[in-house]
Amino acid sequence: MSAQHAGRAGQTAERPERKSVFSNDLVERIEKATLRYPDRKAALIPALNMIQRELGYLNRDAVRFVAKQLSIPESEVYGTASFYSLLGWQPTGRHVIHVCHNLSCSLLGAESLIEHLEKKLGVGEGEVTPDGRFSYARIECIGRCDGAPAILIDDDYHGNLTPESIEQVLEQYT
Amino acid sequence: MTEQSKLITAVIDGKQVTVAAGTMILKAAESIGITIPVFCYHPRLTISGSCRMCLVEIEGGSKPVTACSTELAAGVVVYTNTPTVLEARREIMENLLINHPLDCPVCDKGGECLLQDHAYDWGPGASRFTERKRLFRKPIPLSDRILLDRERCILCTRCVRFCDEISDHRELAILEMGGNSEIAVAPDRAFDSQFSGNTVELCPVGALTSTSFRFKARPWEMARLPGICPFCGCGCSIDIHTRSGNIMRFMARENPAVDDGWLCDRGRYGFDLSGGSERLTKPLVRKQGRLVAVSWKEAIATAVEKLRRAVSQYGPGAVGGIGSAWSSSEENDLLQRLIRESLESHNVDCSLTDDGRPAALALAEGLGTFTFNDIDRADSILMIGADPSRYQPILDLRLKKAVITRRTPIFTLASTDGEMARYARESLRYRAGSEESLLRLLTAAVKKEKRYDSFESDLRAGGLSREAIDRGLERAGLGPRTVVLVNASLLTDDVRVYLVKELVAAMGAGASTGLLFDSANGFGARTAGAVPGYLPGLRPIDRGMSGPEMVVAAERSTLKALYILNREHHDSAAVARARRGAELLICHALFLDEASGSGDIVFPAASVFEKQGTFTNTAGLAQSTAPVLNPPGEARPESTVIEEIMERLKQ
């Protein structure tokens, strides 16, 4: 998923700054995360991760919020966040399926798995199923080459998949 | 002796080279005339070592190393042209060109592009890549001034490093990773640094371009002449690129004494002086209430006759002249000679709204001695009412360099918000108008005098206290090489000048003082004598009216004739007030506007790019410029006109 969706100078008119949409609890958790490191800045990825989990994705406000909380330039927050494919910029389904399409997985049938998945879910990459249950995205090697083709649903690994077995896996997620 | 200054000897391409230990192979090679191609390396940025274009071989080494980031070790034998090195360069070029659009015919950088040059010199000549190149919408604006063509970018990060290390505005970042990487600003933000134009110059390819130059000219069509930027008191060195009588762009020309090779956007993009208006091309003289175009002969004869009549009728005291802090020293010198020598009046100043004298007094008293390089060496810096980020932008970069690279402590005292406050160890705000009390208190604090005077209560009312000042001085740690920077426009009377002098004296002998002028020649107009009470060289003479006094006198018709240089740089309202009572108003102007149009005689002037002149920057550095354009029509440099009038007045 491309970071471009977060908007860009000259493309999107500046909207008035809204009041923070981030809960006090989130602010507190981020603050607590900073205490774990000698440098506040080091809490950048934990903070982005917390927001991704709470909101389901990142956006302009998230970038600004984190930049402010951790005293990091917004550009750096944006650059770092966009580096990670597990951080996204679009609303996702309740469960996010990341399908590895890197070398091992491709050799062992990642593409046909993806084809099957698209048919089964009825959506393309980055789209959310009408019932809001799933969205899927391709991802590079997730370190499970031993179980290729492998996928990630939320935080869980699933390996050695076939079009048949993937359906059973999906059923575990409601 | 430090480790750095130890010398080592090695061999590069069969040539012996001796350099300081710690020198990178690239620089060592350069010192003996061997050029190694680079992309990401830039001498004024930190080393990134990411593009791999500079690979060289070291005898006995297992693989090629990057010359830009590898120190030359004593006794090693380096080769920059082995088959392995050439092969590496070919591969790097082939890789870089995979995604590059090769749109050189419509690229502004064409002709001065490192990618073009290196492809020509080192590229494989053919590509084996048959897949799809990455495509982007082109260009995207990063700001009103800067455009980005992402598919041309080679991700050298020069632009990012500039924003991180030099301007410290940090607007740019690399997004995504690997083959998807691209340069971007944060969501809904613009690249609005006032130094953004430097990245266009730093970009080795045509990825970053400026809206003002895009598709305007090919680099090889332009003549390049050295000049001095005329848009603030810093006087940065520039190269002026012209084509068929038009200025196309300014480029930086490195001058370590001023600009370190950078320019601010006000200077870089300010060259269009016209604002869209038509230039004045003929002298105008008022006849029966209306301005009509006349010959130079007639215009000058009229000026001579009317000036002579004003002096003979009302006496020399009824005549005055206004030079300009934006005009050259030569022009200001001629203006004051016209008034003082030819018309025998003492009424000379360089502004209609401010008395130019106190700052001249300050210079005469030995203040204003600092150089930009003093900032590099300063123990600490005390800034009073100064906002270089706004008025002397290149000085802002120099101050940041001191803070970032040397942690030089800064203590700012200002009545308004300024960017430098963020870099200061201590920054205090005072109420505008309480400068005198502030200076007294500062001096008392530096001298560690324990007195509580009336001025202190004045400051307390403005929210400032002796304790706060003591703390600031303590944190900044004033030392023998402290630099004091004072906003020159705070020097509104002699008392303030002497207070600054006392303050600096209290700091000890090594301290240097900078008077920060925001005008291109605020310093030089004064040393050229275009101020009340001073001749050129700041030799004292009888003091006549100041500019503001002349405006009042003209309005009351006690001043009858006013001669104004450089109309565009004077306050229109003040011109209008003077006009109300003055019998004779003569001005040199580029454009016909309400103010110049109210004159009785209007001389079409030459712009700063159309004549020779010397400008003294705010650090006292005098620099001369040569004309790069011809004045339009019959417009003429002011100096030739004044000289002719003086000549005729003698007859």
Ligand code: SF4
């Ligand atoms: S835009 Fe230019 S300077 Fe910036 S990374 Fe790309 S090639 Fe380098």
Ligand code: FES
């Ligand atoms: S390639 Fe799919 S997990 Fe490594």
Ligand code: FES
């Ligand atoms: S110039 Fe050495 S790695 Fe780029």
